[in-house]
Amino acid sequence: MEFFVILTLLFLVIGASLYLLVCVDPNSPGLLGMMNRFVFNTIPAIFKKILGERIFKVFSRGIDYFFYSNHPLVQIFYVLVAVGGYLVYLYFGFLELFNNNPLVSHLDTAIGSTMALFCFYSFFQACRYKPGIINKENNKEYVNQYKEYYDNVVYLKENHCKTCNIIKPARSKHCRVCNVCVSRFDHHCVWIRQCVGQKNYKYFVKFIITHAILCDYGAYLGFRCLWGIIIKEKLLEAQFRDPVTKQRLQATWGIIAQYLFYKNTMYIFIVILCIVMGIALTCFALYHLYMIGQDTTTNERMKRSDFLNFFDEETERLEKQLKDAQTPEDIKQATTKLEQVKQCQQKIITTKSIGIWRGLKSVFNEPDDLDQNPKVKNKKR
Ligand SMILES: [Zn+2]
Ligand SMILES: [Zn+2]
Numbered sequence: 001m002e003f004f005v006i007l008t009l010l011f012l013v014i015g016a017s018l019y020l021l022v023c024v025d026p027n028s029p030g031l032l033g034m035m036n037r038f039v040f041n042t043i044p045a046i047f048k049k050i051l052g053e054r055i056f057k058v059f060s061r062g063i064d065y066f067f068y069s070n071h072p073l074v075q076i077f078y079v080l081v082a083v084g085g086y087l088v089y090l091y092f093g094f095l096e097l098f099n100n101n102p103l104v105s106h107l108d109t110a111i112g113s114t115m116a117l118f119c120f121y122s123f124f125q126a127c128r129y130k131p132g133i134i135n136k137e138n139n140k141e142y143v144n145q146y147k148e149y150y151d152n153v154v155y156l157k158e159n160h161c162k163t164c165n166i167i168k169p170a171r172s173k174h175c176r177v178c179n180v181c182v183s184r185f186d187h188h189c190v191w192i193r194q195c196v197g198q199k200n201y202k203y204f205v206k207f208i209i210t211h212a213i214l215c216d217y218g219a220y221l222g223f224r225c226l227w228g229i230i231i232k233e234k235l236l237e238a239q240f241r242d243p244v245t246k247q248r249l250q251a252t253w254g255i256i257a258q259y260l261f262y263k264n265t266m267y268i269f270i271v272i273l274c275i276v277m278g279i280a281l282t283c284f285a286l287y288h289l290y291m292i293g294q295d296t297t298t299n300e301r302m303k304r305s306d307f308l309n310f311f312d313e314e315t316e317r318l319e320k321q322l323k324d325a326q327t328p329e330d331i332k333q334a335t336t337k338l339e340q341v342k343q344c345q346q347k348i349i350t351t352k353s354i355g356i357w358r359g360l361k362s363v364f365n366e367p368d369d370l371d372q373n374p375k376v377k378n379k380k381r
Helices: 002-023 031-051 053-068 073-097 106-128 139-145 201-232 253-263 265-293 298-324 328-349 356-364 374-380
Strands: 173-175 180-182 187-189 194-196 239-241 248-250
Touching (some): 031 053, 073 201, 201 265, 201 356, 265 356, 298 328
Antiparallel strands (some): 173 180, 187 194, 239 248
8 A cells, every 4th residue: 555655656756847847948058958858859869779660659659648638647647646645644644643743733734734625726726717719709809919929030920820720819829739729828738638828827826836835834844743753752862772783772863764764654755745846846836936027938938949049050150151251242141141130139038027926916817718618619600
């Protein structure tokens, strides 16, 4: 039973880290960008070499199904692990170790359980409300809403989505998993099995922040609870017997940690999970808060950095061309092109910082979108 729970939770950590990597911009210069490239470029290349072309195709089809098709596996996984994780914490921590502990009480049980309920509700909301799907009826409305974002570099006016047969509003994107165009597209989220966009971004942010707080609180309570056990059992002054040599040993931090882990394996495991998930989710939540303050989205950051990289390469190429230029005509041509590239570059760089408070206000003022299933609606027509 314990083995099964540990295995499930391990899968959560791996799954969540993979998911976070998917969301990270592969062009970002930091460690995360490097990890993203490692997972999505290097590992597949190695697998291709080891497995051969044929088996690799089957393998990558499986990956495609998992990451890029609309299946409920991850949602089911969330319910199992989030509810399961909470129940493990409740059983081994709240109901057992929190009894007669000098540092934690059942007030913490009540607070932790209420938080967990908030989390489950925020997951339900994030799954329920639609992201702002663009169709022929609302096309004009969405185009007008983000008119000023057409910069003729990243967002071109009168750009069409051939699949949805609509004019693409600035900041929108066609999601290949959901097969719809989404307004102010952020990313496709496998946990909630739909896109995150203009209308449901607030529920997504709520979903991450509540989960980050719950995990951080679980980790903090874990430390307090274990410290309470150390005080109650006077472990710092205790003597331990070595199971092999039968020698009496004075307590050290290493011995105390081993003793605690041996006696409360399940609880400590779930606390470690809270720490790992708490760090990951807190970073993720802060990243989204930062983007809210900059009035930008994950998709826009990726698009911008793609364009900027392209312009950097172009500048380098043209500068070299200018250096090697022989005739006045060559020089003129390269100079004009360089000027154009610079102009485009400048148009993109300007992201406006609106501040987190104003950003949050505009995100949370978006009306809900409960348009249930646009494809069914289209068929009726
Ligand atoms: Zn589309
Ligand atoms: Zn999608």
